[in-house]
Amino acid sequence: MKKSILVVDDDNMNLARTQIILGKEYDVLTAESGMDALMRLRDTKVDMVLLDIDMPEMNGIETFERMKGFAPEIPVIFLTASGLEEDVVSAIKLGAVNYLKKPYRPQELLKRISQEFEAR
Template identity: 70%
Template sequence: MQKRILVVDDDSMNLVRTKMILGKQYDVVLAESGEAALNKLKTENIDLVLLDIEMPDMNGIETFERMKELPVKVPVIFLTASGYEDDVMSAIRLGAVNYLKKPFYPEELMKRVAKEFEK
């Protein structure tokens, strides 16, 4: 059974690119907003979430906080184009397992995802 990864990003090009990178090895589910991500987490079995920090309406940090209220516990790797260390540190303090700065190399994304699934 393939692991399922939920990729959350408001930029459709980032979603397509990430799905192309991960789609050969994993079942990739896409969401363009925090709200859509929360709905998918309620209705689908997800093994890992890749979550963009900078999104309109509900940013990644807010989405992550709301995820913690759900009965499912899913590891989260944050994706960020932000240069703000505070964003990354907030994510780690909240319990994110890792983060990756955008733009990222496909090999680096694969390595971090594989590392998380090895745990």
């Protein structure tokens, strides 16, 4: 049975690209906002979350904080275009397992996901 990954990003092109990269090896679910992600996580079993930091209304950090209230066991890898060191530091301090700066190489994303699943 394939592991499932929820990809959260407000950019439809990023969602589509990530779904293409991961679709052969994983069941990929998508969410276009933090609120959408939280609703999906309450209704669906997910093995990992790829979470964009910079989103309108509820950013990735806030989404992660809320998610930890009911699904703290799900590993989160942050995807960020911002490159702001404080965003990355905040994410890691909150318990994110890793992060990847956009745009990323497909092989690098697959490698990081695989490493996290192997470590569990």
